[in-house]
Amino acid sequence: MYRSFVQQLLRHYVTGSAIAVIGVGATLMLTTLVISWEEAKWLIGILLFSTIVMGASEWTVFRRDLAPIRQFFGAKHPDERLAAKALEQARRLPLLAVRRILGPHLFGLSIPGMGLTALCIHYRVLSLPYRYILYAFIGAILIASLHGLVEFFLTTKACRPLMAYLLTKGGRIDEGHSPLPVSLKTKLQLTVLFSSTFPVLLFSLATEIKWSLTEPSASHWSYWPWAAVILLFSIAFSVFLTRLLVDEINEPVSVLATHMERAENETYEPVAHNVYTDEFAYLLRGFNHMIDAVHQRDQMNKELLNSFITVLTAALDARDPYTAGHSLRVARYALAIGKQLSLPDEQLDALYRSALLHDIGKIGIPDAILLKDGKLSDDEFAWIKKHPALGEAILREVRPIEPIEPLLAGIRSHHERIDGKGYPDGLTGDEIPLFGKIIAVADAFDAMTSDRPYRKGMDIRQAADILKNGKGTQWDEEIVDVFLQYVEQQLLPSPTAVS
Secondary structure, eight states: OHHHHHHHHHHHHHHHHIIIIIIIIIHHHHHHSOOOHHHHHHHHHHHHHHHHHHHHHHHHHHHHHHHHHHHHHHOSSOOHHHHHHHHHHHHHHHHHHHHHIIIIIHHHHHHHHHHHHHHHHHTTSSOOOTHHHHHHHHHHHHHHHHHHHHHHHHHHHHHHHHHHHHHHHSOSOOOTTOOOSSOHHHHHHHHHHHHHHHHHHHHHHHHHHHHHHHOTTSOGGGHHHHHHHHHHHHHHHHHHHHHHHHHHHHHHHHHHHHHHHHHHTTOOOOOSOOOOOSHHHHHHHHHHHHHHHHHHHHHHHHHHHHHHHHHHHHHHHHHOGGGTTHHHHHHHHHHHHHHHTTOOHHHHHHHHHHHHTTTGGGGGSOHHHHTOOSOOOHHHHHHHTTHHHHHHHHHTTSSSOTTTHHHHHHHHHTTOOTTSOOSSSOOOGGGSOHHHHHHHHHHHHHHHHSOBTTBOOOOHHHHHHHHHHTBTTTBOHHHHHHHHHHIIIIIOSSSOOOO
């Protein structure tokens, strides 16, 4: 994989160099200058020597840029740290390629070339004015910029298979905050601006050289104000068109990015108005189909979860017919308390489900104890006290655990007391989860007011008095007060206040 990647980079480099240095630079030099064949051979020799210097210096930088990637592929047992470093470097390689072209590539070629050309002019091997060295350096900058742009896109293309390989072989690499070296907007602006101004700059330079050869006695610097006007007009026009193109592309990208960010926060909203008539119309339409599929999946998951909870509750009711309906009533009471406390809808939903399943651990209690009519012995009650922890343990086996996780704290802690005398963990005060405090009140009230084969349920007012007397010791004061308000408003047959 590494060898193939390096070979591809080298092929791309040779292609870009051939286009820029040989195709544009050498052609411009040899077709613009009027020189003898003997002088042309000297210039070609200077170009070849400078190319060797450039290649040596650039190869050194190229190997340094590849070092993290080479280190990953060279390791016998590459770990996630090496994979992450290699992936980070692969993302940066296109920009490093541009830096390499505008650094050792440009100066490794131009500095030896300028120096040797100046020596040849000094010793009259070349019959060229010294100012042509300045023209050559300006041309080298233009050509290197062209090469850097070509190299950026070719390297970007070459790096994608490598990045895919690293993500496959490198284990769990965090991509959540991956860098964005160059935005699409910047790439568009620079590419359009350079591609439109490069020919004008190159033509202006070639015209200046050609004019200096045909009119050696003329003042050549008077040409440049006129050329500058043409160049400024070309740049202004390119900037204007680039802005229009960038806005045309950036708008649907921004719309899609905004909705994707919302989707990451689990707010799944389709794009309301797909007003685009190009490829982005298909892209946004596909995003909307994906959001619809997510909604359908979520709805199915909710139905499956509700069915799962219903089945478990029915299984418990079938196990203990004397408490049939108890879980549903406790869930309704708990939901009423949650609404009085102004809990958000998501928490209300979790509270209701937690209350429905609060006694699910009783499935693990032996029948002789669970169905016993008389008073329980200490050993038997010790078994009963296990049911909150059993319930949590049973539900922790559900996969995926994420939909069930918010329900577990309430299930485990619904028999805890404010004074620390509850079970299974002996929590006190604020140590008890909110759902546990709420379900404890709802559970106690329903247990006191429900009929059993061995006793009749209490009067609502009597149960309310017991709750009031247990505030601050057995039950949370605020939750008892809130529930008593609900009892007064919804359960008592007359407007008489519960005191």
